Amino acid sequence: MASSIAQWTFSRRVTQRRDLLRELLVRDMKLRYKRSYLGIAWTLVNPAAQVIVYYFVFRILFKVPTQNYTTYIFIGITAWNWFQAAVLESTMAILANRDLIRQPAFPSALLPNVTVGSHLIHFLLTFPILIGLVIVNGIPVTAALLWLPVVIAVQYLMILSWSILAACVHVNFRDTQYLLGVFLMLGFFLTPILYDVAIVPEKYRRFYQLNPMTHLVEAYRTILIRGETPHLLALTAVAGISAVLLWVFYQLFQRASATFVEEF
Amino acid sequence: MAGTITVDGLSKKFRKWSPDEPMTFQEVLLRGLRRKRRDYFWALTGVSFRVTPGRMVGIMGFNGAGKSTLLRLVAGVGRPTEGKIELRGRVGAILDLGVGFNPELTGRENIYVSGVCSGLTRREVRERFDSIVDFSELHEFLDFPLRTYSTGMHVRLAFAVASHIEPEVLLVDEVLAVGDLAFQKKCMDRMKAFKMNGCTGLIVSHAPQAILTMCDDAIWLDHGRVVAFGPARDVVGQYVEATGTARKMPETPTMPPEGAAVPSPIDQTVSEPGVPATSAVADQPDSAP
Numbered sequence: 001m002a003s004s005i006a007q008w009t010f011s012r013r014v015t016q017r018r019d020l021l022r023e024l025l026v027r028d029m030k031l032r033y034k035r036s037y038l039g040i041a042w043t044l045v046n047p048a049a050q051v052i053v054y055y056f057v058f059r060i061l062f063k064v065p066t067q068n069y070t071t072y073i074f075i076g077i078t079a080w081n082w083f084q085a086a087v088l089e090s091t092m093a094i095l096a097n098r099d100l101i102r103q104p105a106f107p108s109a110l111l112p113n114v115t116v117g118s119h120l121i122h123f124l125l126t127f128p129i130l131i132g133l134v135i136v137n138g139i140p141v142t143a144a145l146l147w148l149p150v151v152i153a154v155q156y157l158m159i160l161s162w163s164i165l166a167a168c169v170h171v172n173f174r175d176t177q178y179l180l181g182v183f184l185m186l187g188f189f190l191t192p193i194l195y196d197v198a199i200v201p202e203k204y205r206r207f208y209q210l211n212p213m214t215h216l217v218e219a220y221r222t223i224l225i226r227g228e229t230p231h232l233l234a235l236t237a238v239a240g241i242s243a244v245l246l247w248v249f250y251q252l253f254q255r256a257s258a259t260f261v262e263e264f
Numbered sequence: 265m266a267g268t269i270t271v272d273g274l275s276k277k278f279r280k281w282s283p284d285e286p287m288t289f290q291e292v293l294l295r296g297l298r299r300k301r302r303d304y305f306w307a308l309t310g311v312s313f314r315v316t317p318g319r320m321v322g323i324m325g326f327n328g329a330g331k332s333t334l335l336r337l338v339a340g341v342g343r344p345t346e347g348k349i350e351l352r353g354r355v356g357a358i359l360d361l362g363v364g365f366n367p368e369l370t371g372r373e374n375i376y377v378s379g380v381c382s383g384l385t386r387r388e389v390r391e392r393f394d395s396i397v398d399f400s401e402l403h404e405f406l407d408f409p410l411r412t413y414s415t416g417m418h419v420r421l422a423f424a425v426a427s428h429i430e431p432e433v434l435l436v437d438e439v440l441a442v443g444d445l446a447f448q449k450k451c452m453d454r455m456k457a458f459k460m461n462g463c464t465g466l467i468v469s470h471a472p473q474a475i476l477t478m479c480d481d482a483i484w485l486d487h488g489r490v491v492a493f494g495p496a497r498d499v500v501g502q503y504v505e506a507t508g509t510a511r512k513m514p515e516t517p518t519m520p521p522e523g524a525a526v527p528s529p530i531d532q533t534v535s536e537p538g539v540p541a542t543s544a545v546a547d548q549p550d551s552a553p
Contacts, residue, residue: 012385019386023377027366034368099363100381104339104355104435258343261336262278 021110021117028118043122044129047077054194066196068225071133075220076193078130082123083159083213084184086116090163091170091177094260101260108257109250112163120156134224142227151219151230154239158212161246168249168256193217212238267353267432267464269315269338274347276308276333276488307333308488311347315481320465322475322496324503325485331468334485335359335437338466353464356383356431361439362422367411371402371421374410378425392428399450400424416443423447427454434458434465440474452477472500 033039051074058064058073066072093111094101101108134141170176191213192200200208208214215238219230280303308330315321323331337344339357364381365374375396379389389396397403400420402413410418419442426439440451455478458465469475475482475496482499484492492499 015387016380016383016385019380023364023380023386027364027369027373027377030373031366031368099360099365102336102341102360103363103381103383104341104357104359105383106381261342 017107017110020107021113024110024114025117025121028114029121032118040125043125047074047081047126048129050077058194064195068137068139071130071137071139071225072221073194074126074130074133075224076191076217078123078126079155079217079220080188080191080193080213082119082155084188085122086119086159087162087166088177088180088184089119090115090166091180093163093167094171098261101257108260109164109253112160112167115167116156116160116163119159120152123152130224139225140227144223144227144229147219147223147230151216151223151235154219154235154242155216157239157246158216158242161242161249164246164253165249168253168260171256171260187211187213191217212242266317267315267434268317268351269313269433269464269466270348270350271314271334271338272312272348272350274308274311274334274337274349275306275345276330276337276342277304277306277345279303280305306488308337311485311488311490313483313490313493315464315466317353317464318459318462319481320459320463320467320479322479322482322500323466323468323485324470324472324475324482324500325491326507328487329485330488331485332359332437333488335435335466335468339435351433353432354430355433355435356429357435357437358423358426358429358439359435359437361419361426361442363426365410365418365422368409370409371406371413374421375425378422379428382426382429384429396424396428399427399454416447419443420447423451427451430461431458431463434463434467436465436467436469438468438470440467440469441471472504475500 033042036042038045051070054073054077055070059069090112093115094108097111100106100111131141166176166180190208191211192208197205197208197214197218215231215234219235222228222230311330311334313321323334325331333342335357336342336359338349338351339355339359340349340351341359362374362378364377366377369377375393376386376389379392379396380386384392397406400417400423402417402421405413405417410421413421423439423442436455440455441448442451452474455467459478465479467475467478479496481494482492482496482503483490484499484503492502
């Protein structure tokens, strides 16, 4: 052992965590499409296929009148996919990394972050297509675009809170994955992804307001299609509630994490 | 270096898995809702010891004696049912080999992932990279995926990465007997280097020789209890005798462990009164692979 390790300082710990997140993210990205011919392009194939099918069903068969329908549903679908894939995959975040959580002082709460982060990257990779669609459709690109990082950050917070819950609950209750599958399928249709929230009858509307994805999808559309500042009060509410939930679920996670290793 | 391990009255209870226990909703319905009493077993009961800075302590015992459980609890993985563990110093553990390894990634990529997962920063891995590769002797295979490695190569790479951590408190679980004899010797030297650096350690091993070479003191664990704790030579002798593998050997062990006769600074020695301390040492441990 020739070189001596840097001091075990706070800053080294921060660096170590950052490097850990980075290495695990890179590992995840490298492995996801390893040995597949299309590779990372699969990230685009999936939403593209969804857009084509829904366009045919809702635009051509049901004649939904919404303008710029392709762009409209593309935003909704990719934002929703980020949420769905991250939460669903987080159920395996602990179980698939047994060797890691057996390490002393391993920050297991980092693992759901890796899953959410990895799907964030996939979400970001669809943006060139999205911006392309906006331009092709002649929608003016405005400075409102600068709000995008804010909305993405709020969505990250929201997804992370539920991913942390999913990760720790699934360790002891393995039905979580299947239950989530059902709820997410319902959620997809109960979130205004394929239609406008304006067509929802008044008496159901407030249930829609309880769904954070409603506000997030709306915010993306306000920015990209209408070129306006998103509804800041709604975004603040989503961020605030998500932060509280994140704190609560994180406590649960930490409590459960002491016995994770015994549950395999 | 100031690593200290204090274990005080440590007990660990596990729930016994019973085949009758309903695992699914369907099974619950089928067997009705009568609740079965849960069975527990104690993996560790009332284990206490103290390791002072710079001492290496070996842990021996038959399978199921609670060695790995003890090590894992000391590492802070899992929660003790009773008792306290106090650790001072930076902990590094070699409990599993190949932490974070993935068969699809290359040797080079795996070194980074595994090093960082073992608690190093990227920069530290980079600084140690050449040394890790030299240790593993896998220079020409670095850019091949790990799945193309033989078991021996895999293990060599894993140990090379794992042993490049720089802890003050080192915890090692039965991972030393890997690779061929030459590589085992290297692993042994590596462990001695840790000791030279003033590392405090707990090492689980089945090989009496390994304990004698590396450790000052030893703990003999049986059914979750400390049977003996004292200078490595004495405890290893008792253990080997109890295993019934001790052969009649000349009184002098072929490899006298340095410092084995030095009285240990440990204030507490649990020793079963019936078992006499003996210096009989098998010079060809049966558990060598």
